[in-house]
Amino acid sequence: MSDDDQPTPESEKPDRTPRSDFDVATEPTEPAEVDTAEDASATPEDRSRSVLREIASGDAMAGVLAVFLAVFVGSVMIAATDETVRQTASYITARPSDFFTALWEAISGAYSAMFRGAIFNYILDNPAQQWRPLTETLKFAGPLILGGLGVGLAFRAALFNIGGRGQMLIAGGAAGWIGFQLDLPMVIHLPLAILVGMLFGALWGGIAGLLKARTGAHEVIVTIMLNYVGYYLLFYALTKEWLLKTPGSVNPKSPPMHDTAILPKVLGDTFNLHFGFVLALIAVAVVWWLINRSTLGYRIRAVGENPHAARASGINVGRTYTVVMMIAGALLGLAGVNQVLGTVSSGVSLDLDASIGFDAITVALLGRSRPLGILAAGLLFGAFKAGGFTMQASENISVDLVLVVQSLIVLFLAAPPLVRAIFRLPAQEAK
């Protein structure tokens, strides 16, 4: 065993004296400056290049082109599966104008439907109804931002949290139990449900962190497996009346939440936007402070940069892993709470995560694991989601197109050299 000579985590309790470097943790350098400085100093050959590094250091041009490419592929898919386009393509040499008209109508129809569904519906007259799509975007963005923060914070400690789904399910189930089993005044009920949900999310995420800290088990594997364990635990809970089952029902769904536990609407009852989005904004601020201004954040970044160096400097790496995964789990738990007590308050069900656990990974990657970046990426993907549903309803184009475009953006962003090669741009190394 190659690791026989490694000391145990217990044996390396921080020796306080050599920590002077880390005592200045309250004044961290701006990450952005670090990036550029490192880009300038590192030689391209020996610079190790991972996806986040690529996203962080890749030039803006490659980013714009990545989005452009992904949208282009999406357009090709729309056109290729459109009935009129295919019919007109069969006589394209005879009347090419028909083909191009159909092509234009299919693609512009899809994207204008997305715009109507995500930002501003210009077809309607009532201003309140016209702006309603924007509030839908914010509603969808809330859990994506929360989840993205959870995944992104773990990225900062070089941990890959794929366990968003399990953390959301467990947290949603726990918050839902509080939400309909207890009768309490709203001032207590709602905060209690939120806190219990976050606590369960933290516990579920913490398992992966603790296992990594104590046994070295890789968090990718543990979190993937915990997704399924969480799913079946929730499934079990939904078959037991003392847990989440609706009495007299055979569907795996819990009773609806009590009104005292539902997140209130922000803009009145005409809009679906609820306080979950406000919680997401608060979480962005808290995580920003945590990463950039707190001692814990400095430790997290130190461990993420180089765990060996961090340990040599007296940071308890194992404890940091555990704490990071607990916070990440709490954030994803909050995303689950947001679903159960806000977006779908009609009862806990097995699909409460609505694939946000995986979407959160793309949000965190696109947002470069920075809180403000995640906020922007969450808003973008929230708009995709809101627009996608409108596109499906009005243009009969499957909302799953959004998934494709989303994952293509992340893939292209991850490999700027590929994007540059496609557009025949000069390689960055050449300058």
Next chain:
Amino acid sequence: MSTAIEQPTPDSGGLAPDTVVTPTRSAGTRKLPIILGVLTIALAIVLLRSGHSGKTRFQLAVDSDFVQLPDIVVPSGPTAWVMVVISLALTGESVRRMLAHLRQPIWIPIAFAIAWMSGFLSWAAADSRILVVSLLGGAVALAVPLVFGALGGVLGERAGVVNIAIEGQLLLGAFAAAIAASTTGSPWAGLIAAAVAGALVALVLGLFAITYFVDQVIVGVVLNVLVLGLTNFLFRQVLTPNADTLNSPDRFQRLPIPILGDIPLIGPILFRQTPLVYLLYIVVVVVAYALYRTRWGLRVRAVGEHPKAADTVGIKVNRTRYRTILLAGAIAGMGGAYYSLVSVSQFNREMTGGAGYIALAAVIFGKWDPIRATLAALLFGFATNLQGVLSAIGSPVPSQFMLMLPYLVTIFAVAGLVGRSRPPAADGVPYRQQ
């Protein structure tokens, strides 16, 4: 730079235990007795709390057998207790070996598993009967995509490429198989299309992971989402409106092998299956042989363990990795054909339902070895089938806990509770030529 996922350092592969936090205490020898003891006590507690009276009938034969084996009828309670005693004895033997600092041979856990499972079944199926053939034969059938996926995973990771995208390869394989088999009318064409689809996913994985050095775990996860979105989109836009022409493939029919299929018990379980299962037997043997006994296998393993050394002796590292993952993708893709050509005869949204992740679990639980990974996948298939059988006879064990088993076992495995898993040294580390 703080946002980066650190490149795995040379001393720890992509999914290897983290050396920074891995404790030195090797508790490996103590784990087996502890686990066996806990399981034995758990079974005893279950029996004490809700003992069943009555008889359990184990039916070994199926009607079409050439030689009919008689049913075994046993009294439920006493049999279960006898099995507890046997389990206890095996635990004792394992404790003795631990105290004497002897190796724990592989037969102890296997014998324990058989005894424990017999005791458990005779308790759970009191006053009912267990169709042993359909229990085990169904397990083999259910394990088919898992084994294909796990073999693909093993091959890729032995060459140093972490493949989280097994799920995507299975799903795209199932999708391509349905279309190809429907348009050509032959399930064999579907099988080939499934292999091509799996290789296609592998090609994209290779493009990003090998050529552009993108983090392999991230590419794998994103590829799964991409394939999911792609197949869902095409299913709704193309397959559903044209279901008759594009999504109604012929299924693989059961094809009993003449003589082997007539062996009592073993025949119906192993040799009265679909051609896909027989292909699986061949693939398992070929992969296991090729990986350990051929020059090609040596090169693959060299590239996965120490790419620099392999490069030094003239092996083209990245070309070898590309070839291997393409082959691995084709194997995993063929597993996808199980869903749309064997299980049901059409493609459905998200029909693999996370099997790729179970296959990944089998890779790890099988310690990156083709035979062990196959056995692990069979075990997981058995757990899934057992759940179905138990819920059919109204067992007191909640089916959700049975379904949870593969995932829990894998967590225990990576946490080092059931033997230490060590991935290939350069697993997940991209290689750049100096």
